[in-house]
Amino acid sequence: MPGTTFQNCPRCGEILEAGFAHKAPGLSFVAPDKLQHFIFIDEDVAKSGLRKLLPSAAAFFRSYLCRSCKLYIIDYSVSLDRAQAKHAAETMTAAR
Numbered sequence: 001m002p003g004t005t006f007q008n009c010p011r012c013g014e015i016l017e018a019g020f021a022h023k024a025p026g027l028s029f030v031a032p033d034k035l036q037h038f039i040f041i042d043e044d045v046a047k048s049g050l051r052k053l054l055p056s057a058a059a060f061f062r063s064y065l066c067r068s069c070k071l072y073i074i075d076y077s078v079s080l081d082r083a084q085a086k087h088a089a090e091t092m093t094a095a096r
Contacts, residue, residue: 009066016064023059
């Protein structure tokens with residue numbers, strides 16, 4: 001899997017915990033200008049679509065959690081199926 005692997009939190013410098021974010025619930029983004037309106041539609045950057053409502057195959061994104069300052073970084077550029085995520089998890093635990 002190409003891409004950046006984060007080791008330290010960009011906010012506080014503590015060690016990040018690598019893991020996975022589940023794709024099904026979606027990954028919502030609301031631009032500041034949209035929040036100014038009484039009614040707004042968020043942007044589903046994860047492109048989860050109907051997975052939010054209907055049963056579907058599991059999909060995951062690589063993610064990094066800083067438990068110290070509560071920062072959560074999600075790399076939503078690549079979606080992993082269960083087998084790919086399991087393989088990545090095995091690689092991550094073997095590296096410890």
